[in-house]
Amino acid sequence: MNRSDLRRAFAARQLAPPELLDVTPSTNPVARARALAGAPHGTTILALAQTEGRGRLGRRWIAPPGTALTLSIVLRPDLPFARLPIVMLASGVALARGCGAPCRLKWPNDLVAPDRRKIGGILAEAEASQGRVAFVIVGMGVNVSAAPADLPATHLAEVLGRTPDRATLAAAIVRELLDQLATAIDDPASVHQAWLALDATLGRRVRIGEIEGEAVALGPDGSLEVRDDWGGSHRIHAGDVQMIS
Numbered sequence: 001m002n003r004s005d006l007r008r009a010f011a012a013r014q015l016a017p018p019e020l021l022d023v024t025p026s027t028n029p030v031a032r033a034r035a036l037a038g039a040p041h042g043t044t045i046l047a048l049a050q051t052e053g054r055g056r057l058g059r060r061w062i063a064p065p066g067t068a069l070t071l072s073i074v075l076r077p078d079l080p081f082a083r084l085p086i087v088m089l090a091s092g093v094a095l096a097r098g099c100g101a102p103c104r105l106k107w108p109n110d111l112v113a114p115d116r117r118k119i120g121g122i123l124a125e126a127e128a129s130q131g132r133v134a135f136v137i138v139g140m141g142v143n144v145s146a147a148p149a150d151l152p153a154t155h156l157a158e159v160l161g162r163t164p165d166r167a168t169l170a171a172a173i174v175r176e177l178l179d180q181l182a183t184a185i186d187d188p189a190s191v192h193q194a195w196l197a198l199d200a201t202l203g204r205r206v207r208i209g210e211i212e213g214e215a216v217a218l219g220p221d222g223s224l225e226v227r228d229d230w231g232g233s234h235r236i237h238a239g240d241v242q243m244i245s
């Protein structure tokens, strides 16, 4: 992936040219700095390599250079901060649809292969101003041609049987994200439905922290409802799902 491939792929999807960094600690703080300097909605930062890639819940995101897609997008939806969950739902849907493979979503926003091994994830960081969303940085990492050996993980090349072009992939995901978000703002139910159509969590027995039971519903606010063995219902807003069955 080089700068001219990226420009071409983004132009083909009516997207502004992205910024490509050779190496950076993490694309999310770079995108945040651009947002604070006034970068517009849709500004996209990619890196060929990250030295301190970050995952959810304080974890690291590690990908050997050249094997992954690592990008962060600045979003400026005109929304009350309380409606932030639709940005999260739209991001997951965009990643799953844009990846060009029969991938699904594991709550809250992991991209998984049909056999539920992890392929990618999202680290979203939002900033509020006077009760409204000032901007959201949506950081996405996708294993394209390699996966960490210490996790139940795989990569797109394995699922597709060929290695996809990373510039084309990035443009498809960003286009989906902007389109999904525009739709979600006017019609939040549609993005909720779209997420459900890609879901790989509901109906399964899960453990999230101390709670174990069946994942029974996804709330419109992106929360997961888990019913425990005593019939108790737990609405979970953040955490890591371990699938037991």
Ligand code: BTN
Pocket (backbone or CB within 6 Å): 025, 026, 027, 028, 050, 052, 053, 054, 055, 056, 057, 059, 061, 069, 070, 071, 072, 110, 120, 121, 122, 123, 139, 140, 141, 142
């Ligand atoms: C997760 O699965 O825990 C989320 C992983 C998010 C990784 C991406 S790679 C691009 C962006 N920059 C980062 O440091 N993290 C996100």
